[in-house]
Amino acid sequence: MASYAKFFDALGLREWCDGGAGGDGPMSMADLMAQARSGAGGASGGGGSGGSFWDLPLPSLNNFHDACQAIPQTRDLTIGLERAFLSARDALRIVLDPLTQPLSWMLREMLWLMTATPWFIMLPILLLVTWFVARSWSVVLLVAASLGFLTVVDHYTAAMQTLAIIFVCAFICVLFGVPLGIAMSRSDRLQRIVTPILDMLQTLPAFVYLIPLIFLFSVTEPKLYGIAIILYAIVPVVRLTDLGIRLVDRDVIEAANAFGMTSRQKLFGVQIPLALPNIMAGVNQTIMMSLAMVVIASLVSAPGLGVLVLRGIRNLELGVGLIAGFGIVLLAIVLDRVTKASLARIDVSQSSRH
Amino acid sequence: MSDKLKISIRNLYKIFGDNPRSALADVLGGMSKTELLKTRRHVLGLRDINVDMKEGEITVVMGLSGSGKSTLIRHLNRLIEPTSGEVLVDGENILTFGETKLRELRRKTMSMVFQKFGLLPHRTVLDNAGMALATQGVKRADYEVEARRWLERVGLGGQGRQYPHQLSGGMQQRVGIARALTSNSGIMLMDEAFSALDPLIRTDMQDLLIELQNELHKTIVFITHDLDEALKLADHLVILKDGAVVQQGEPQDILLNPSDPYIEDFVRDINRARVLRVRSVMQEGPAEGEVSGEISDTDNLESVIAVSGGAMDRRYRVMAEGKPVGVLDMSTLMRALVPRHPG
Numbered sequence: 042m043a044s045y046a047k048f049f050d051a052l053g054l055r056e057w058c059d060g061g062a063g064g065d066g067p068m069s070m071a072d073l074m075a076q077a078r079s080g081a082g083g084a085s086g087g088g089g090s091g092g093s094f095w096d097l098p099l100p101s102l103n104n105f106h107d108a109c110q111a112i113p114q115t116r117d118l119t120i121g122l123e124r125a126f127l128s129a130r131d132a133l134r135i136v137l138d139p140l141t142q143p144l145s146w147m148l149r150e151m152l153w154l155m156t157a158t159p160w161f162i163m164l165p166i167l168l169l170v171t172w173f174v175a176r177s178w179s180v181v182l183l184v185a186a187s188l189g190f191l192t193v194v195d196h197y198t199a200a201m202q203t204l205a206i207i208f209v210c211a212f213i214c215v216l217f218g219v220p221l222g223i224a225m226s227r228s229d230r231l232q233r234i235v236t237p238i239l240d241m242l243q244t245l246p247a248f249v250y251l252i253p254l255i256f257l258f259s260v261t262e263p264k265l266y267g268i269a270i271i272l273y274a275i276v277p278v279v280r281l282t283d284l285g286i287r288l289v290d291r292d293v294i295e296a297a298n299a300f301g302m303t304s305r306q307k308l309f310g311v312q313i314p315l316a317l318p319n320i321m322a323g324v325n326q327t328i329m330m331s332l333a334m335v336v337i338a339s340l341v342s343a344p345g346l347g348v349l350v351l352r353g354i355r356n357l358e359l360g361v362g363l364i365a366g367f368g369i370v371l372l373a374i375v376l377d378r379v380t381k382a383s384l385a386r387i388d389v390s391q392s393s394r395h
Numbered sequence: 396m397s398d399k400l401k402i403s404i405r406n407l408y409k410i411f412g413d414n415p416r417s418a419l420a421d422v423l424g425g426m427s428k429t430e431l432l433k434t435r436r437h438v439l440g441l442r443d444i445n446v447d448m449k450e451g452e453i454t455v456v457m458g459l460s461g462s463g464k465s466t467l468i469r470h471l472n473r474l475i476e477p478t479s480g481e482v483l484v485d486g487e488n489i490l491t492f493g494e495t496k497l498r499e500l501r502r503k504t505m506s507m508v509f510q511k512f513g514l515l516p517h518r519t520v521l522d523n524a525g526m527a528l529a530t531q532g533v534k535r536a537d538y539e540v541e542a543r544r545w546l547e548r549v550g551l552g553g554q555g556r557q558y559p560h561q562l563s564g565g566m567q568q569r570v571g572i573a574r575a576l577t578s579n580s581g582i583m584l585m586d587e588a589f590s591a592l593d594p595l596i597r598t599d600m601q602d603l604l605i606e607l608q609n610e611l612h613k614t615i616v617f618i619t620h621d622l623d624e625a626l627k628l629a630d631h632l633v634i635l636k637d638g639a640v641v642q643q644g645e646p647q648d649i650l651l652n653p654s655d656p657y658i659e660d661f662v663r664d665i666n667r668a669r670v671l672r673v674r675s676v677m678q679e680g681p682a683e684g685e686v687s688g689e690i691s692d693t694d695n696l697e698s699v700i701a702v703s704g705g706a707m708d709r710r711y712r713v714m715a716e717g718k719p720v721g722v723l724d725m726s727t728l729m730r731a732l733v734p735r736h737p738g
Binding site: 290292293295296297298299300301302303306310313314315 | 472474498501503505506507509511512513514515516517526527530531574578584646685726
């Protein structure tokens with residue numbers, strides 16, 4: 042360790058370093074341990090004469106701190122961050138809590154609705170919805186078989202919980218994502234601002250932004266996982282709405298202009314209908330990503346199939362985990378087929394696509 | 396046909412680039428297109444365009460690609476804003492129009508037909524034809540009647556429920572024309588309307604347009620790069636090159652008296668016998684001496700040759716509306732068939 046001490050001596054900073062150390066109050070546990078470690082380091086350094094070049098420690102905050110007390114340890118950095126976050130938390134909560142409260146209600150109500158409704162009503166309703174969205178008997182059959190299997194193996198309630206969360210979150214994603222995408226398509230500046238945020242949301246592993254959310258909201262509240270899912274799943278619908286509207290044939294837009302359409306007429310009469318296949322592809326992706334996230338969100342108390350997978354991992358209950366995992370795969374296939382079938386319907390009704 | 400001016404373009408300039416205003420000063424100072432591109436990185440789109448278009452006439456703007464013809468037609472409904480100049484429609488300068496007035500102009504006064512049709516792919520043919528009226532807020536029941544009538548007129552009766560992609564290119568453009576006609580505007584802008592079609596279908600469409608025009612007498616601005624098409628349709632022909640008008644006037648006149656080598660090049664490959672008409676080459680005045688027969692002043696030279704059976708020593712009296720107006724020697728006719736060579 043001695044090498045960095047020499048370095049600070051050479052820079053003539055010794056006084057500043059020790060001055061910082063002098064201010065230290067009662068020694069913390071970490072300081073003691075650091076001392077012990079530095080002592081050991083010094084001993085192993087052999088002769089304490091600075092050691093050879095090969096023993097040069099990592100140029101990290103902790104090692105600098107050992108050489109010069111005035112430099113903070115890495116631990117101080119994490120503590121500082123935590124303190125800053127905690128002090129901002131109350132202010133953030135005042136704003137965010139009322140804003141996100143409806144999400145908690147929606148999730149709670151939907152969970153209640155889908156689990157409290159008797160299965161012999163719920164399953165036909167789901168099949169009916171499938172028929173209206175997809176208009177294809179084979180898809181309805183697939184949905185019936187999958188839900189039937191989940192019912193038979195007693196995963197009905199968990200599956201309904203998962204579906205309830207996905208429905209609510211995907212709905213909110215579409216509700217906010219489509220208008221945001223439309224706004225982005227009409228303003229290059231907004232697109233420049235939003236795109237990096239979307240990039241970040243897409244690249245950040247879900248685990249990473251679960252952390253601040255846990256501090257921000259209480260773990261008992263559904264909105265905690267609701268927000269996590271929405272943040273993760275909203276990206277594709279925004280991107281594809283923006284892209285879809287920007288890809289609308291320029292000749293068609295020019296014709297709309299030449300016949301004196303207002304921008305509202307253009308948006309609702311031309312741009313959105315022509316972008317619809319892309320928007321629906323975005324909705325499909327959003328639903329699939331909600332499903333992926335709802336499993337991870339079981340870590341923060343999201344109910345559903347994810348909980349069973351988590352149980353399988355925690356308790357090494359292989360069978361439980363596998364069945365629940367298979368249930369998730371089934372749900373994924375069902376959701377994908379249903380949305381793809383509706384997408385295909387849109388495509389056929391306007392196969393302008395050359 | 397009246398002599399009333401419907402559209403006048405006055406000193407129109409268009410420069411593309413970051414700072415067209417300052418580049419305009421250079422252009423007015425006489426900088427050429429290539430020089431402007433090289434030194435200022437601005438593209439000269441249109442230079443000092445002055446064209447008068449009469450009501451009820453077909454004005455054809457012709458030029459090769461890059462000559463600025465599509466840019467020019469988009470100035471007439473301000474899909475492109477000019478850098479300087481005036482566009483007068485019915486005596487009003489449309490460049491002073493605000494948004495609402497401009498929209499009214501596009502809805503009621505002008506309609507447009509596009510090279511790539513520009514139909515709404517998600518709407519039926521009938522809805523596409525009625526698009527102009529629907530945009531104006533006319534009720535569906537009312538505009539459907541109009542749309543159906545015009546679809547019928549362009550030969551698409553009974554196809555209203557199909558989607559554009561189910562139709563061939565020629566039929567799609569018929570929808571485009573029906574859409575423009577349904578708007579009931581006095582001016583029709585046609586931007587290379589037939590260029591994307593097969594030659595045979597193109598001829599059909601040209602005939603359809605001429606037929607419709609004889610009936611409706613719209614003011615039509617037609618853009619094309621095809622001289623045959625231009626000569627067939629034009630009452631007034633404007634030839635553009637590098638964003639400037641090289642020559643404009645009656646097509647026959649341009650053919651017989653090309654004003655510069657560029658146009659001579661252009662007209663060289665034309666079937667002159669089919670395009671030129673008797674009135675353009677005859678000698679005016681009372682027909683004296685012996686004649687072999689009578690021909691009409693609107694006959695083209697090809698039909699005169701057919702009448703003469705190829706004999707060179709014939710002479711014909713030219714009649715216009717039942718009165719003799721001149722005389723045509725076969726030798727004069729033959730000379731007119733050979734383009735005037737440069738130099």
